[in-house]
Amino acid sequence: MQLGDLQLLQSLLAENRWSSVFILTDENTNKHCLTSLMMCIDFPVNPEILEVEPGENSKSIEICHQLWWALNDLGADRNSLLINLGGGMITDLGGFLASTFQRGIDFIQIPTTLLAMTDAAIGGKTGINLGNLKNQIGTFQNPVAVILDQAWLETLPSREIRSGFAEVVKHGIIADNSLLKACFETDVSNQEEVFQLLEPSLKVKADIIAIDPFEKKERKFLNFGHTGGHALESLTLNDEDPLLHGECVAWGMMIATLLSIDGGGLEAEAAKELIRSIDSYYPDIQPEVEIEKMWEVMLRDKKNRNGKVNFVLLSKVSKPIANVEISMEHFAKACDDLRVMREEL
């Protein structure tokens, strides 16, 4: 897999190795990103555009089924290329689409959100949802390339950028102290500052995946903050104004940090310090969901097994440990304690 900017995309296309090119977009990226992509890039063959509705609901089997047919009807063959232009929904869905059409065609990810840039587009995970169950169906398949361009960040609301920033912070927490320090000195409203963090952040992820591509061991560290985060996200999905993925992960990282005191041996002072820093970016993310419901969702999480809930915790900052079993009582107490602690910050 290659990582680069639009120039890399141009030079890959110039090699002319694909029989046809398809671009998957949603309404938003079709409106805000596609024109500029078409102006910047000289396509050797005129690409066909596939468009789905924005939002998590498009990551469904039904939409995927329609897209398989669309590729087929538009004459896609094994030598076709699919370019996925969009946020994590598009890169996940398009990655799955490409990795299963005719047993796999080439695809290139062009993530247009910070979240997709730092998380969804690299690492080879593709996925669609089974009902409300996130990424229950998917594959591991690397794209030919991931194309990053700062210009897309300008198309994003600031809340989206703050959401994606949580994954950058996560990479700092699990593996890179200097990245973490840089994160907590960053003004998230400054796109250039944020974009600067991407390279070290992606390096953390790429290094981990190189060691453990199929999530047998080290790759699990990347799930730090995601056990609680995913549960929160699932339960608020149908709210009028649902929480964003990164916002949920930010809360999930705070709860995992607190659980790390008993469960991982993290020093209480270090835990409090880290929670204070995360909270300063996400003071408004205070979930009001029932612990029992959250627990049920966590039990169904594909990362858990045998009816137990496992967390990634910290023994120190940048020293994560995977598969720490936590009881519901312990989790419930941590949720209460976190609420009290944050009120006192």
Place this chain on the structure above:
Amino acid sequence: MQLGDLQLLQSLLAENRWSSVFILTDENTNKHCLTSLMMCIDFPVNPEILEVEPGENSKSIEICHQLWWALNDLGADRNSLLINLGGGMITDLGGFLASTFQRGIDFIQIPTTLLAMTDAAIGGKTGINLGNLKNQIGTFQNPVAVILDQAWLETLPSREIRSGFAEVVKHGIIADNSLLKACFETDVSNQEEVFQLLEPSLKVKADIIAIDPFEKKERKFLNFGHTGGHALESLTLNDEDPLLHGECVAWGMMIATLLSIDGGGLEAEAAKELIRSIDSYYPDIQPEVEIEKMWEVMLRDKKNRNGKVNFVLLSKVSKPIANVEISMEHFAKACDDLRVMREEL
């Protein structure tokens, strides 16, 4: 991937590395094979049985969707095992199911037909159909093991065995003269004789796949006889008594052999000799479909590109060449010539 008998399955299960075990069957294998499997094997955890209707129609996205839900509802997790007990439909469908559920769980293939033993179960190709388009959706994913047992052949009608035999012959034609000679000395009504051919036949396939797992070059040789064969199969799928896959491949191998005289440089005498041998096992396979319709299907075949139809041909017996472009006129003439030649045999 390991290849072995029921003892291998028993020893894998005894390692107790899976949290739960699922067995995918169709009505036929549920009736004829499952009881004997359950009697031979001591399962450490009681397996859950999934059953689909027999026949190609179960290799659909709708059925796959139901099976994803079934796995989910029955508590399958990333450490579950899926055992696929059946013919090629079950091993293809079950392989796809396992390779996409939660981004891939372990699976074991237990092919119960000769065709699945020699072709479908090994090589890591999984697939479901998109409408009438065979294996249009799929993945490359190796099973943990393929389990072969001669006893299953006793459950099969003789026509099924003759059909699977075509794939064994194919392996002889493309790579192993002594296997080919043994094939043409075999009495296909004798299950033991046929089962003896499996090992050298699977060796041909395994050797080719080891060199070229993703079908970039040598693996294409395994498609010998399949360009014409698949088209014939598609067009007769809805007949009252449809031709079997291997029967179609037998015809496809005869037409490819004839095309090889002009297209591959195969000596006319060698071609005639080979066609005579194949015909002696499949004298009744005389397709009556329109050439134009067959051509249309071949144009849509995922192995073709840019509106051209490519065949795997022979320059000599056991010396295949891939990607030989054939025109519709040439193909139509070969169909006529083959009919005349076979009448005169």
